[in-house]
Amino acid sequence: xxxxxxxxxxxxxxxxxxxxxxxxxxxxxxxxxxxxxxxxxxxxxxxxxxxxxxxxxxxxxxxxxxxxxxxxxxxxxxxxxxxxxxxxxxxxxxxxxxxxxxxxxxxxxxxxxxxxxxxxxxxxxxxxxxxxxxxxxxxxxxxxxxxxxxxxxxxxxxxxxxxxxxxxxxxxxxxxxxxxxxxxxxxxxxxxxxxxxxxxxxxxxxxxxxxxxxxxxxxxxxxxxxxxxxxxxxxxxxxxxxxxxxxxxxxxxxxxxxxxxxxxxxxxxxxxxxxxxxxxxxxxxxxxxxxxxxxxxxxxxxxxxxxxxxxxxxxxxxxxxxxxxxxxxxxxxxxxxxxxxxxxxxxxxxxxxxxxxxxxxxxxxxxxxxxxxxxxxxxxxxxxxxxxxxxxxxxxxxxxxxxxxxxxxxxxxxxxxxxxxxxxxxxxxxxxx
Numbered sequence: 001x002x003x004x005x006x007x008x009x010x011x012x013x014x015x016x017x018x019x020x021x022x023x024x025x026x027x028x029x030x031x032x033x034x035x036x037x038x039x040x041x042x043x044x045x046x047x048x049x050x051x052x053x054x055x056x057x058x059x060x061x062x063x064x065x066x067x068x069x070x071x072x073x074x075x076x077x078x079x080x081x082x083x084x085x086x087x088x089x090x091x092x093x094x095x096x097x098x099x100x101x102x103x104x105x106x107x108x109x110x111x112x113x114x115x116x117x118x119x120x121x122x123x124x125x126x127x128x129x130x131x132x133x134x135x136x137x138x139x140x141x142x143x144x145x146x147x148x149x150x151x152x153x154x155x156x157x158x159x160x161x162x163x164x165x166x167x168x169x170x171x172x173x174x175x176x177x178x179x180x181x182x183x184x185x186x187x188x189x190x191x192x193x194x195x196x197x198x199x200x201x202x203x204x205x206x207x208x209x210x211x212x213x214x215x216x217x218x219x220x221x222x223x224x225x226x227x228x229x230x231x232x233x234x235x236x237x238x239x240x241x242x243x244x245x246x247x248x249x250x251x252x253x254x255x256x257x258x259x260x261x262x263x264x265x266x267x268x269x270x271x272x273x274x275x276x277x278x279x280x281x282x283x284x285x286x287x288x289x290x291x292x293x294x295x296x297x298x299x300x301x302x303x304x305x306x307x308x309x310x311x312x313x314x315x316x317x318x319x320x321x322x323x324x325x326x327x328x329x330x331x332x333x334x335x336x337x338x339x340x341x342x343x344x345x346x347x348x349x350x351x352x353x354x355x356x357x358x359x360x361x362x363x364x365x366x367x368x369x370x371x372x373x374x375x376x377x378x379x380x381x382x383x384x385x386x387x388x389x390x391x392x393x394x395x396x397x398x399x400x401x402x403x404x405x406x407x408x409x410x411x412x413x414x415x416x417x418x419x420x421x422x423x424x425x426x427x428x429x430x431x432x433x
Contacts, residue, residue: 006038028289064280065246071272072253085221095198105148119149139396142386147404150371155183290342332373
């Protein structure tokens, strides 16, 4: 390695600062400044890249709005009502509380767009519900809560898909549609594993909900269940853009939590605003660093170099997608998902386009990979969250999540090599890709 090369020194600085504990966004900004200084370029370019990227991207406004809507739903009583409704639907089956966990995540996915918001918000309630009276081991309840949370950003709306659209110039609306069938496929895979585990370990059947409770529980859940209908109907009906839909999501969550259910106080609203601002600032810093560092990568012609190397291997579409899956699954064990989306994926997009791979299909494959990375050790952020929520050793959570991860990788293989699973719904609604 040439230690006098500005790009090599920038990469060493990026890795070194990250290992020292500096946030990855700041590490990328520092590495970019080092590259610009050593290569003799104008230092203001980094600031210009950040400002142009952030100010010129209207779609990024969707990120803080979806985060805020998830915070409002968790602060109110929407999650509890949804859990009771899901128990009404599938609680009576063998391993029913596990199925409730999966179904609740599918419904919540249509509201928040964030896996972490799903796990951190309703995770404690789900784990306590499953472990009450020793019905399920705490490690199993925690593992199931972690793996079901990954459904959140696959079924629309989805914050990772917004970020992918930013770097790949793909349609957010069609990306959202493309995630519906894969998300449901992941849910079916998880319910299949839960059924197998329930029969294997003789997990109990939940107490049946009396028939007289059906109307009341359904009516209580309807306002929350209408949220994804309003959002997706507005987007695909041409009434609002995805960014405007995010604003509607936040407003609707506040109205039904504060006025309809009367379960959201001013103090809780303020806490949701503060927490959303913190999360948005962290993501904003990461995006800013990625935009600056992407200029470095473009200046060094890295995407074209990678495309040339891969072209020299003469890979087919299937072989390229296999390589991408392996790379992203490995990186998911080590890096945070947004970092992969903003730094690694832009390098892969030109090759995917050159091979004629549909950008909506490629985007869904990328997002599913990154979501699986949230539950794979050693980084697996969701594993750390649920281990803390359940006060369970991380090793036990990892052990119990392994069958679910294997099932999700199987679903990923189907999504990768049967593109119609992704593209059927977008094409039904007018996508020409």
